[in-house]
Amino acid sequence: MASRIYKWLDSRLNLKSVERTLLDEPIPGGASWIYVFGSVTLFLFLMQAITGMFLALYYAPTPDHAYDSLRFIETEVLFGAFVRGLHHWGASAMVVAIGLHMLQTFLYGAYKPPREAMWMAGVVLFLLVMVFAFTGYLLPWDQTAYWATQIGINMVGTVPVIGDFMMRVLRGGETLGALTLSRFFAMHVLFLPSLLLLLIGLHLFILRRVGPAGPWTDARASLDSETFHPRQVYMDAVVIFGVFAVVAAAALAIPFPLTDKADPSDTSFVPVPEWYFLFYYELLKYVHGPFEPLATWILPVLVIGIMLFWPFIDRNPARNPIRRPVALGAGVVFLVVVLSLLGLSIKNLYAVPRADPAVVRGKALYAEFGCAGCHRIHGEGGAVAPDLSFVGDTRPDREWHVKHFKDPQSVSAGSFMPKFPLNDQQLADLTSYMLSLKKVP
Ligand code: HEC
The missing domain is CATH 1.10.760.10 (Cytochrome c-like domain)
Incomplete structure (x- = not known):
């Protein structure tokens, strides 16, 4: 039956050739478990999109109702807590997946000519994911959401000349309130998804034009090439399934409670950001007074700039990590700094006296x-x-x-x-x- 429907459609839509284009992409050097992270990131994006659509059925983006609508999702809606958990832990998983994907690309020198544009589109995708996380954090409108966002917006305010203006644009006014919430909501569910889809399209289009980079030694790459289907598809599917199982288990087992409803008058509340912003939160603690702008915008702008233009900064034509000591050293230093800050921050958070x-x-x-x-x-x-x-x-x-x-x-x-x-x-x-x-x- 299914095959007859397929034949009928194929005779009209010429599906065979579409299938060819999708599945027969050659992978130099053959399939590998190390190439799965791009597909995993894409899968997680789709999961975020779908769980997000279901959350939007009940979520009300106003200060009066946002918090209660989330409590309602948590306690009343069938599978509500599970779907919210998937969306919450899915975001974390996406940050991890995109991080590993970038790490692999970096290690393999896969950003080198002719793939510079693919890397740049990838960096923009990474930034979009971070903005997704930032805008999503405000939506529950609980204390953490409110005060963490306040900190984020205040940081933007330290940028000279345009800081004040950008702060007002982000907030939709002088204070963090109803307009900010609508703005963040619209960004989170309309602007960002469209932009992200566009960039994913561009990223994959470039990939199909230049092809995957494959192993770093040309000798190995030219030895055996195999198509995306079936082995790479299989590897991607296995890891995607595993990732889904982990995220679903987290959604079921780790409660992610709301703090109290946002109280703009309670300036003593100390928010804790999501773990993937913690390293940065830690950095902010060490930089004070006249050096503050260094941490609030100079360093972030610099790091983003370097990441974006990295293929033009690293001119060494070699792809083998052994022959790229400078690039590898820079990468290791960057990772060590970020992970140390993250570790320090977690340690400080848990340093509060162990439960008596x-x-x-x-x-x-x-x-x-x-x-x-x-x-x-x-x-x-x-x-x-x-x-x-x-x-x-x-x-x-x-x-x-x-x-x-x-x-x-x-x-x-x-x-x-x-x-x-x-x-x-x-x-x-x-x-x-x-x-x-x-x-x-
Ligand atoms: C039947 C309802 C009820 C139950 C059950 C109850 N409380 Fe209370 N609680 C009250 C009321 C009403 C007050 C306010 C009047 C007062 O101070 O006694 C209060 C006051 C308090 C206060 C003082 C709060 C403040 O800010 O002044 C504390 C502390 C407290 N309760 C703890 C407890 C603990 C612990 C339990 C469980 C062992 C408990 N309560 C069970 C009704 C209850």
């Missing part, structure tokens, strides 16, 4: 006694009693808590909080947990 066992026990008691039935912490729980997200800041007194737990009415007349049967140990643990709930741990 009393706090851990207190947290378990909090769950056991159903405190969340009345109280809310970071958006989770009931709303009939005070929000406890930062009760460690507002009520820093241990004695007060102990007294309050023993008999709520004694310190808070008319309180309807029940007296819980707590022994001394439990009282101490629960109090430790309460005191740990602070804005800055």
Whole structure:
């Protein structure tokens, strides 16, 4: 049946030749597992596009509704949390995939003539992916989203002459608000996808005109050439399947909770950016005062410029890494700096005192006694009693808590909080947990 339909279509649309063009692309030196990252990136882009479309069914891009629409997706929509998880971890996976793809291209010297334009289109694609990540981060409109974006936009403001203007364009006004959210949303779902598709088209068009670079030694490359189909298609498919399995497992197993709804008046909130911006966030910490512009825009512009024009900077015709010590050295230094900054940043983030066992026990008691039935912490729980997200800041007194737990009415007349049967140990643990709930741990 299927083959008859295919024959019918083929006789009219001449599909055979399309199939040829798609699958018979010769790969010098033959298929290899190292070539899979381009396809993986493309797959992840398609996954982001599809999960994004489904998220857009429920998402409302206004400050009043964005946060609640996400909570709704998380808690009410069938597979909502899973689709949001796929989209969230898919973005991370895409950054990794595109990074590995660039690393492979760099190592193999595949950006050298005649493939300079393909490399440049690739760098623009990489930048677009980063802008995707940046614009997407604001959309949940929670505290992290709001304050991380504030930092990003403020950095743009440090660019001389045009900084103020660009800041106003990004925000759609003087402050980060409703217009900023619409702007970021439109960028994220309309402008960027169109641009990205265009550049993917260009990238692949150039690839088909100049062909893949293959191994770095001409001798090996000319030895055996094989077509994209079937072995490379098979390798790409295997890795794509593996990547999907990992992203799906992350989406199922690692919760990605919202922080509290964005509160523009709460300037004390310390946001943490996504891990792929962490190295940069760390760098910003070390550069102060008159040197600040160095980190906020001079260095980024320089690095992007060097990346973009790298095929013209590196004039060494050799592709074998052994004969390219300068390029390889530059690449290694760049990677070491970025990864060290990333490592340092993660270390600092986790340097906040390791969870105190009393706090851990207190947290378990909090769950056991159903405190969340009345109280809310970071958006989770009931709303009939005070929000406890930062009760460690507002009520820093241990004695007060102990007294309050023993008999709520004694310190808070008319309180309807029940007296819980707590022994001394439990009282101490629960109090430790309460005191740990602070804005800055
Ligand atoms: C039936 C609803 C209810 C339950 C269940 C409940 N509380 Fe409360 N809680 C209240 C109310 C109402 C207040 C405000 C009046 C007061 O201070 O007692 C309050 C106040 C508090 C405060 C002081 C908050 C502030 O900012 O002043 C803390 C701390 C607290 N509760 C912790 C807990 C813990 C821990 C549990 C679980 C062991 C719990 N509550 C269970 C209703 C409840």
